[in-house]
Amino acid sequence: MSNLTDAAALTTQKPRRTRGLMADGRQRSLTAIIVMAVLCVLWTLPTVGLLVTSLRSRDAQAQTGWWTALWNGGWTMENYRGVFNGTSIGDSFLNSVIVAIPATIIPIMFAAFAAYAFSFMNFKGKDILFILIVIVMVVPIQVAFQPMLNLLGPNGLGISGEYIGVWLLHTGFGMPLAIYTLRNYMSTLPRTVIESAKIDGASHFQTFWKLIVPMSVPALAAFAILQFLWVWNDLLIAKLFLTTQNSTVIVSLQGLLGAQGQGTEYLPAGAFISMLIPMIVFFTLQRYFVRGLTAGAVKG
């Protein structure tokens, strides 16, 4: 049986490769190949430069370009050791993790319920309230700094400088986009499933957990990646609402960028370390990201 289908597949699927045609039979485009190759090199070169520079000694960095490293040498791992011993980047790496994980997951909990209500329930003011979401998505977060610093600061709750303030702010700022993305996705789900759950006597709370959440995984993952990148890479909120003891890796890196003289050789290594986690997250979950972002969110 399997032999038969295999043989059939072989004969029908693979016409002999002709020059200038790709495996799927489309015409190979030389222009596309060349232009894309150039663009890829252009897009990657700056990052490669950072990586190579981070692996070179202080003198080598200062005297010759990184592209000469192949013949000029100067390779060393010293900078990475230095970053962890001589700068605050090592400590702040942990802070970044502690800030980013709760600030990524908690908003999803709240937003998913709201998105469910907007997708599957009828109520007065639904349109107006959702338009409010569209509006606050555009509002610059700068509006929040002074009032929130007053509210969370020593004259208010006194929690400015602690993780909780940052978790709270990221949860609030991430909420509109979360509701918007999740609702766009949920409204593409088949309504018949919800209807049948209802007939079975399931409450909204049960329908939400048993049906909607499992079906919305791509959108949940897409938002989680977006929010994680945003929180990890954020400079402003971390800089203003955390202290030097618990600042994030991005704030430490910014401090390093401003420094002159001693320690500048650690900058490339520090920058590379700060990029590592978001890159891993991004590339392992890329699939979800693209699917969740493009489903329902955009219409051609």
Place this chain on the structure above:
Amino acid sequence: MSADTSTRPDSLDDGALSPGEPSPPDQPAPPGPDDHAAHPDDANVAKILIGLVGIVGILWGLGNLFLALAYHPEWFADSKILIGAVALVAGVGGAYFLFFFLNMFVEGLPGGLSRGLMPYVFILPSFSLIALMLLYPTIQTINYSFANSDSTKYVGLKNYRYIFGNSEFRQALINNVLWLLIVPAVTVFVGLIVAVLADKLSTSGEKVSKSFVFLPMAISFVGASAIWSLVYAFDPASEDATGLLNAVWRAFGGGPQSWLQNYDFRLNSFLLMVILVWLQVGFAMILLSSAIKGVPEETVEAARIDGASEFQIFTKVVVPQIRGTIITVFVTTLILVLKVFDIVYVLTDGRDKTQVIANLFFTELFRNSQGGRASAIVVVLLLAVTPVLIYQVRNFRREELSR
């Protein structure tokens, strides 16, 4: 969505639940979707009570726990990891049980009230957070913009008069307009080129090349600034070039340049814009690429048979069909550009005529402690986003109608 739900035939729910009482067809749709066993007509006092106690208990417990995390780290062995883990578990678990008890409380209420209230209960927690962190501050900031530097006394329009009379603010406005004119357009253009060309590569070629363009999406503005500060690095003529741009420039016979200090023709501002474009093209490409793949093959094929060139097919057939996505990408980048801060702050801090509004706001608020002026600057920023905002709302309504 909303238009869809209000006109949806309600035969399914009502037919299934109460076959004995056919609802008159000309009546407005009853709240059918919520009409199920979870909403009996009589109040269930036990559910109401347990729900209420649960809600209050959760809110009280969560509030105190989180404050304890901040005030008394010693209770958590001063361990950052423990504090983070407790917050994660408490935040997620707390949210779950908060909704659980809210749901129970509302279910206990009599039928009609329960049905009417449930949606609001589902959106209440997230809207409270939005109100606290976005709506209240917006109003407060507008309020502060009419007050003095530490927001203790109203000073009328003084802050606005000051900023509009300030040459640096006007400089920032001009720069922001430049950023707005250039970055979204270039991002969309390059994103489109990449999306189209990648579509013409083999499957694996497309995947790999897209990943390369993607890569910067995961990089922070600060990280990108670090990367590009190496590209733009300056060395005097007596030494070798260590910056890539200077190396190329010198290879073509130019003298060493201090790129980020060179404001002839706003060169330094343009070089900063390059960084943002570099970061954003990946995002543009993802959306545009999926839109291009959604263009029906027949339309392209038909144009090809009519003898249209590839370029004509692209501009006359493909682009009109992905117009919506192009606008989405453009507007998203526009909003980002309006608030551009990190790159300028980290690399030039507004020196050499590179100032932008968001950086000036930061300078006024934290370096000069001028709360009133800073608030006035944010209000200008708010006004600047208003047209985009109106466009977004209109666009949203149009899309909802066509759903």
